[in-house]
Amino acid sequence: MEKTVIVKVPQNQDEAAIASDIDEMKGLIATAGGEVVDCVIQSRNDISPAYYIGRGKAAEIAEKYGGDVTLLVFDAELKPGQVKNLEDMTGMRVIDRTQLILDIFAARARTAEGKLQVEYAQLNYLLPRLSGSGANFMQQTGGIGARGPGETKLEVDRRRVRYRIQRIKQELESVRDVRSRQRQRRKTIPVPQVAIVGYTNAGKTMLLNYLTKAGMLSEDRLFATLDPKIKRYVLPSGYRILFSDTVGFIKDLPTHLVAAFRATLEEVGEADIVLHLIDIGTDGWESRRDTVNSILKDIGAYEESRILEVFNKSDLISPGRRSILERGGKLLVSAATGEGIPAFLTELDRMVSLGFTAKRVKIKHGQEQYAGVFYEEGIVDKIDYKAGAAYYSVRAMPKTFERFEKLLKQEKQNG
Numbered sequence: 554m555e556k557t558v559i560v561k562v563p564q565n566q567d568e569a570a571i572a573s574d575i576d577e578m579k580g581l582i583a584t585a586g587g588e589v590v591d592c593v594i595q596s597r598n599d600i601s602p603a604y605y606i607g608r609g610k611a612a613e614i615a616e617k618y619g620g621d622v623t624l625l626v627f628d629a630e631l632k633p634g635q636v637k638n639l640e641d642m643t644g645m646r647v648i649d650r651t652q653l654i655l656d657i658f659a660a661r662a663r664t665a666e667g668k669l670q671v672e673y674a675q676l677n678y679l680l681p682r683l684s685g686s687g688a689n690f691m692q693q694t695g696g697i698g699a700r701g702p703g704e705t706k707l708e709v710d711r712r713r714v715r716y717r718i719q720r721i722k723q724e725l726e727s728v729r730d731v732r733s734r735q736r737q738r739r740k741t742i743p744v745p746q747v748a749i750v751g752y753t754n755a756g757k758t759m760l761l762n763y764l765t766k767a768g769m770l771s772e773d774r775l776f777a778t779l780d781p782k783i784k785r786y787v788l789p790s791g792y793r794i795l796f797s798d799t800v801g802f803i804k805d806l807p808t809h810l811v812a813a814f815r816a817t818l819e820e821v822g823e824a825d826i827v828l829h830l831i832d833i834g835t836d837g838w839e840s841r842r843d844t845v846n847s848i849l850k851d852i853g854a855y856e857e858s859r860i861l862e863v864f865n866k867s868d869l870i871s872p873g874r875r876s877i878l879e880r881g882g883k884l885l886v887s888a889a890t891g892e893g894i895p896a897f898l899t900e901l902d903r904m905v906s907l908g909f910t911a912k913r914v915k916i917k918h919g920q921e922q923y924a925g926v927f928y929e930e931g932i933v934d935k936i937d938y939k940a941g942a943a944y945y946s947v948r949a950m951p952k953t954f955e956r957f958e959k960l961l962k963q964e965k966q967n968g
Contacts (some may be wrong), residue, residue: 554588558618561594561628563607566874573837577804578650580627580754585657604642605635615643615844630805633682651678651807658810666728673721674809680714683707706940718877725813732819743930743952744785745905746795748824750842753801755832756865760888763797789895791932792909797824804844811851822854826904829862833878833885834869861904863897912954914945923960926953 559578563571571594579589593614595606604611605627614625624646625639631649640646655678658671661779749757765784783797797820811818821827827849829841842862849855865883867875878885884900886893909931916924918941927933931949938944 554586555624556590556622557582557587557624558590558614558622559592559626559628560606560614561592562597562600563594569837569839573840574804575623575627578626578653581650581653581657585653585660587626590618601635602632603635603638605629605631605639608642611639611642615645616875619644624648626650635906636682650805651809653802654807654810669721669724669728670810670813673718673725674807674813676714676718676721677809677812678807680711680718683714710795725815727867729815729819744793744795744955745908745950746783746797746820746822747826747828747901747905748797748799748854749828749830750821750845751801751830751865751896752832752845753803755801755830755841756888757798757801757830760830760865760886761796763888763891763894765796788902788905790899790906792902792905793930794901794905797821802845802848804841806848811848815852818852818854821849822852824854825859825908826901827854827856827860828901829860831862831864832866833864833883834866838864859904861901862897867892906948908950909945909948910951910954911930911948914947914957915956916943916945918942920961920964923957923964926957926960930956 559575559582561571561575561578566574575592578592582589589779591609593606595610606891622645625643625648627647627649629649630651631639631647636647636649639645655671655675659668659675662668663670697958736749749761751757761782761784765786783795786794786796788794799821800814829842829845829849831838831845835841846855848861862884864878864883864885865888868890870878875885884893884897886897889896911934914927921943924933924943924945927945927947927949930953931947933945933947935946936943937946
């Protein structure tokens with residue numbers, strides 16, 4: 554494991570917020586396979602343009618950790634010049650928070666789509682940071698297409714990165730089109746979609762596993778899963794829904810990642826219900842909830858009436874705290890033990906039912922086959938038989954009734 558030192562410069566934060574940020578950084582580094590040796594905190598009124606931290610603090614880090622530590626990780630986004638100056642001063646590799654998150658995403662991506670999305674984000678992050686010094690970068694290249702005046706290796710690298718970015722962008726647009734068509738097909742069979750969102754490691758995949766026995770990877774690590782899954786589920790009332798698991802959110806989520814995962818995040822915007830899972834066992838859950846809500850607003854997926862907040866990991870809190878939260882109307886569950894799941898499903902049932910309409914439908918003798926749409930997409934509560942016809946008391950979404958009427962109309966035209 555690579556020995557690492559965290560460097561943080563607090564920006565108008567109290568001690569609790571600083572401690573929360575450091576704990577999160579430790580979790581990110583552990584997920585990336587590093588070992589945190591120490592954490593250096595420097596309070597400054599301004600950020601050094603050359604070193605981010607003070608030059609003296611950089612020299613102090615070099616003297617204290619030189620030879621033992623190989624990596625400095627800053628809880629901030631650094632400029633290319635700051636990285637170079639810090640590396641020259643300390644003799645250690647230097648990365649920032651964004652690069653750390655991108656590295657984790659790269660390690661966690663499993664599908665071809667996920668890998669493309671991460672590479673797109675990484676290259677967009679890398680491009681402005683391509684800098685050259687010495688013979689390694691500034692030497693002129695040779696070979697076909699680079700003779701005559703020539704161009705530096707740095708210029709070739711930049712051109713190649715831009716070309717690769719353009720190619721990936723085109724592929725991601727194709728992915729976006731495919732996802733859009735898939736959503737349109739799902740809409741033709743009107744089954745409510747419930748998108749599960751939350752801060753990373755809130756337990757989204759574990760909850761989906763508990764409900765659907767999906768058997769997906771679920772670890773106590775940040776960004777354990779990146780590739781979204783869609784699973785069918787039947788609620789206790791009989792309503793059929795589609796659960797979709799999404800990539801975990803995090804504070805200061807790199808803009809490159811938001812852009813790269815746009816096609817995935819659009820699934821949230823198209824969902825009928827957004828299930829916001831909150832880790833109640835973590836200090837600072839309020840700020841994490843605010844972070845997720847902020848990202849939902851940024852992607853145009855925040856609509857209070859269709860958001861269901863569920864507080865996970867209730868098994869990790871004290872009975873006294875649980876009592877206070879329940880009195881405050883919080884819906885508590887534990888995806889690990891199943892505690893609170895029935896009450897959660899009852900509330901989800903209620904929200905899903907708001908999109909359904911109750912009607913009494915007349916089906917004549919010989920048209921019974923068309924009643925199948927109500928069994929497939931809705932709920933048949935009762936059937937009354939009278940004078941050559943059946944009267945179905947059903948609950949379904951408006952599109953299901955439209956589909957039923959269309960089938961009857963087609964039969965009339967064909968008959």
